Every structure is written in C-alpha cells, then in structure tokens.
Amino acid sequence: xxxxxxxxxxxxxxxxxxCEGEPLRAxxxxxxxxxxxxxxxGVMSRSLKYHRPRSFFCLEGHCGACLMRIGGVPNLRACMxxxxxxxTVEGQNxxxxxxxxxxxxxxxxxxxxxxxxxxxxxxxxLNNVVSKVVRQLSGxxxxxxxxxxxxxxxxxxxxxxxxxxxxxxGPAGLAAAEAAAEAGARTLLCDEQDRPGGSLLAxxxxxxxxxxxxxxxxxxxxxxxxxxxxxxxxxxxxxGVLLLAGPERLxxxxxxxxxxxxxxxxxxxxxxxxxxxxVMAARAVGRLLVRYGIAPAERVCVVVxxxxxxxxxxxxxxxxxxxGCEVTTVDERRETVVRARGRxxxxxxxxxxxxxxxxxxxxxxxxxxxxxxxxxxxxxxxxCAVELxxxxxxxxxxxxxxGRTSAAGVLACGDVCGATTPxxxxxxxxxxxxAAAAEALA
Amino acid sequence: MSDRGxxxxxxxxxxxxxxxxxxxxxxxxxxxxxxxxxxxxxxxYTGFGTGPxxxxxxxxxxxxxIADEAGRDPASIDPFTARSPISPAPLRLLAAIDPEPEGxEGxEGxxxxxxxxx
Numbered sequence: 001x002x003x004x005x006x007x008x009x010x011x012x013x014x015x016x017x018x019c020e021g022e023p024l025r026a027x028x029x030x031x032x033x034x035x036x037x038x039x040x041x042g043v044m045s046r047s048l049k050y051h052r053p054r055s056f057f058c059l060e061g062h063c064g065a066c067l068m069r070i071g072g073v074p075n076l077r078a079c080m081x082x083x084x085x086x087x088t089v090e091g092q093n094x095x096x097x098x099x100x101x102x103x104x105x106x107x108x109x110x111x112x113x114x115x116x117x118x119x120x121x122x123x124x125x126l127n128n129v130v131s132k133v134v135r136q137l138s139g140x141x142x143x144x145x146x147x148x149x150x151x152x153x154x155x156x157x158x159x160x161x162x163x164x165x166x167x168x169x170g171p172a173g174l175a176a177a178e179a180a181a182e183a184g185a186r187t188l189l190c191d192e193q194d195r196p197g198g199s200l201l202a203x204x205x206x207x208x209x210x211x212x213x214x215x216x217x218x219x220x221x222x223x224x225x226x227x228x229x230x231x232x233x234x235x236x237x238x239x240g241v242l243l244l245a246g247p248e249r250l251x252x253x254x255x256x257x258x259x260x261x262x263x264x265x266x267x268x269x270x271x272x273x274x275x276x277x278x279v280m281a282a283r284a285v286g287r288l289l290v291r292y293g294i295a296p297a298e299r300v301c302v303v304v305x306x307x308x309x310x311x312x313x314x315x316x317x318x319x320x321x322x323x324g325c326e327v328t329t330v331d332e333r334r335e336t337v338v339r340a341r342g343r344x345x346x347x348x349x350x351x352x353x354x355x356x357x358x359x360x361x362x363x364x365x366x367x368x369x370x371x372x373x374x375x376x377x378x379x380x381x382x383x384c385a386v387e388l389x390x391x392x393x394x395x396x397x398x399x400x401x402x403g404r405t406s407a408a409g410v411l412a413c414g415d416v417c418g419a420t421t422p423x424x425x426x427x428x429x430x431x432x433x434x435a436a437a438a439e440a441l442a
Numbered sequence: 443m444s445d446r447g448x449x450x451x452x453x454x455x456x457x458x459x460x461x462x463x464x465x466x467x468x469x470x471x472x473x474x475x476x477x478x479x480x481x482x483x484x485x486x487y488t489g490f491g492t493g494p495x496x497x498x499x500x501x502x503x504x505x506x507x508i509a510d511e512a513g514r515d516p517a518s519i520d521p522f523t524a525r526s527p528i529s530p531a532p533l534r535l536l537a538a539i540d541p542e543p544e545g546x547e548g549x550e551g552x553x554x555x556x557x558x559x560x
Contacts, residue, residue, distance in 0.1 A: 047461070047462075047464050048462065048463060048464055048493065049463065049464035050456070050464050052456075052458075052464065054461075057461065057499070058499070061529070062495060062498040062499065063461065063495055063498065063499050064461065064462045064493060064494035064495030064496075064498070064499070065461055065462075065495075067494060075494065075530075077530065107456075111454075111456075112468070113456060113466050113468055113469060115469070115472070117487075140494070155534060155535055155537070155538040156538060157538040157539050157540065192529065230528075230529045230531070231528065231529075232526055232527035232528050232529055232531050233525075233526025233527055233528055234526075235526075243526070243527075245527070245529070245531040245532075245535050246535075249535060249538060250531075250535040250536065250538050250539065252539075265498040265499060266499075267499065267502065267503060268461075268499065268503070270457055270459065270467060270503070271453070271457065272453040272454060272455035272456065272457050273455040273456065273457075273458075274457060274458055275456075275458035275461050338453045339453040339454065339455055340455075350453065373498070373499075373501065373502035373503075374502075375498070376521070376524075377524035377528040378524070378528055380521060380523075380524045381524055381526070381528075386521060387516075387517050388502070388505050388506070388509065388516040388517060388519045388520075388521070389516065389517075390502070390506040390509070390516055393502060394501065394502025394503075394505065394506075395501070395502060395505070395521045
C-alpha cells in the first residue's frame, strides 16, 4: 500500500498531524484521509458488527467508511476534514488499533454471518448478560472529553433569497449556474467539497485546471459560489426552505427555482470481501491522482463493471500507468470478480472467466468502476418523481429535456437524472440553467 | 442483465452490500426468502441504509437486488423515504435555528422572549 506524492504536483504548505500520538506529515489542502493514505496508514476504523477493517471507499464524503475521531470529535469523515498543524487523528471502534483489532475475531467466528433475530439463547439470565456485553461493544465512537467553548456559542442562521439556487458544482451544476447567471438571474451555486468541479476533479481527462476554468466562467457570468456547503434537507412546511450547512453556519435558502445537480454516489460491485480496505471507487482512485497528485499504489487493478462507462475507466487506467503504476484491467463484460484477497488490506483479486476458471490478479489497490447512484434525496423530499433504473445507477430523477421535474419550481440535471458523461451533464446543465432563469424572471 | 454476475455465494468471505451496518448479500436474500421482500421491509429486517451513510452506497444496490431476486420490474420499486439531514451536519449548526423568529407569533410568544433570541 502507500501512495507516492508526485513531485511535480503543486501542494499547500507542509503541516504535521498527530496520528495516534505520532507526528504524521501532510499538506494543507489535503484531507485527513488522503494524508493517512499517503503515509501508508490506510486502515482507519473497524465496522460496526463484525469489526471488519475499514478505509475510505468514495473519498468524497458519502460512503461513511472513513469515520474517525479528529480533533477530539468522534465520527467525522476523514475525507472531508482538512489537514492542519497538530490536528489529532484517532481510529475508532478498534482495540488496540484499526489494523490489529482483537474484536476482528467476531468476523472470523461467524463466517456465515450472525443473524441478530435468532441470537436469543432461551435463557433470560444469559440473554441479559449478553445484552449488556453487546451494548458495551456496539456503537460508534466515544464522546469528546471536553467541549470547545466556541462550540457552545449559538451560531447565527443566515437567510438566503435568490432567483436560482444550484446545488452541486460538478460539470452539470457549473454549466447551470453559468447559464442562469448569464440570463440575468441572481444565482447561487453551492457544493459540499472545498473546490468546485465535482467529478471533473476525479477525471484525468479534465482535472483541476478544467474545473477552475469552468468555475471562473460561471463566476464571470455573475454566479456566486459557496463551497463546503451542503443541502441537508427541504422543509415544505417552512415556506419551502432548503437548509444549507456551511462550515461555520447554517443558511435557510429560498429560491424561485432550484436546480439539483447533485450528481451521484460512488457504488461498489458485488463480490466476496468487496469491503476490504484498498477496494475503492474508481472515482476515489482518480481523485487521489488528479485532485491530490498521488500515484495511488504500485499495482492497481481497475475493475470495469458491466454498466460502467468504459471510456472513463480506460482513461483512468491510462493515467495511472502514466503516473508509474502497474495497471491491470478486469472487464466484467468478459470476466467476473469473485473475491478480494488480503487479510486487512487488499492483496489481489480472484477473477473467474465464463467457463468458471479462476485466476488471481495480485494488486494492492482495486479501482471499482460502476455507474454512480443518483443523489436524489433532496429532489425526493421536494416530491420529484424518481425511477429505479439500475443501468443509470439507481433512483434517477425524472426530468424533461430542459431539466424540469414533476415538482413545480424544481429542475435537475446531470448524473442525478441517471449516470451520464461529463459532456452530456454540462449540456443538460446549461439547458436547465437557462430554463430555471427564464422561469424565475418571468 | 445484472451487474452482479454469477452468484459469488460459493467464494469464501462475506459479500457486503451495506458497509455501514455490515449487511451481507446473504442477509438480504434471507430477508426476501422470509417474505420481507419490499424495500422498507428489507430495510427494517436487515438494518441496511440505517448507518452513517443513510443509504448512499447501499440503497440503489439493494433495490436492484430486490428487483432481480423477486423478478420485479425495477420501475415498480419505490425508494425509501429520504430524511433530513441528508448529509452529516453538526448539531451546533442546527441549534442556530430560531424556533420563534421575529414577526412569527408563537402560541405563547411575547415581546420578551422574542428579544432574547436576537
């Protein structure tokens, strides 16, 4: 394991984290998860039930697999927390450490799984004792020892009122915000990440420079942008307010038109030990390389799922090879991944051909390419119709050619309407942005 | 048709379909075999989608598994309810919401309490 930081990549200033008490070199602009990965400390915690080793899968704040105790606060997503000097970082749910956890024995003792519905022993006394033990073992993280006085201050809540609110600054959202602002609408663009670009920042065909160029174009057109700002819920009973959680405060946003360009969540494929650390979303591997300038591993296996975009996967494989990685591609249209090998970190894959013959592919990183699942929660709260389309990644928002959904005043574009290419997402976004502005200004 | 290929059930090791709650493919199949085959029922029986990610990684996958296993048209399967907060947010931020904002007369709202919130 352990990625290599590429020497020619422009980084922030060097900082030093305190990881389990030891100093760990990092750079400002990197997330805690990335710094740990680059230092070879990839295993971050243990899973809830079987204490299986856990590391990040998506690297974009969605999979919930990188929760750590950071700065004394439990259950923070290591991929969303920026590195800073003397920041303390501790693993969770593991004793003595995430890569060597004694309760990992649970996984081994129950190879067929443990059905909690049928675990009663028949003895009330024994059940009570076992319940007490289980309560001690379960749960995620321990509470902070002290409360930061600043956290006791009641944060202000901001009111936002705009013509067009665009959620998500990937290829679709950037194009939508640009088009809406160009048409004269007061436009606000929000994204949960610390940089605009969305999937462009994980795509070697585009990357940081292209993301910056599109963000600058949207800004020149007049769109305001807020980063590290996430839409966390829609409240129809409260005059139709969309809550936006920023790094320091909450905002109650109202808009004449809302454009959801929330993209999709990275998805895994189904094979034995598919949760082994080192099995990552192709987009996470792309993000390590493109956004963070890290050659992710010596030997990478790119697994192209049956429904994945083969061009995107091929571009990632080529970029990894150019960065010095040894790359093997397994195409699930011809072969099937049966099982991941490796006790704590992935050490290879077992791959079956159509006749059932199994071969081994040694590797220390697996990049899994599958269509992202549409991030359709907020549109669903608005009442937008969605449809389960497995080939498009999941519950896709149903929208017309201009992005209009079944809910009045709500538009959607890009991967949230079903997995698509960055080019088509941008074209959809531009149309949705124009339509939103025209309706908002009518 | 399926993205899952031939059943990997014979290989050693668990097939995890919900990482947060350690729900396996076997658990989902067991739930369906018991008759808890609707997405809400599978959710309640196995606990999938109830962990830190709230279904971002497992919801679509398990919905597709249900469609496959039960031989249902995917379009007939509804998602489970999306509840706020959609993404993790510190309670400190939520505490900022004024339950009785200015100009909004609560049941027992009087001028004194309104000023306290300012």
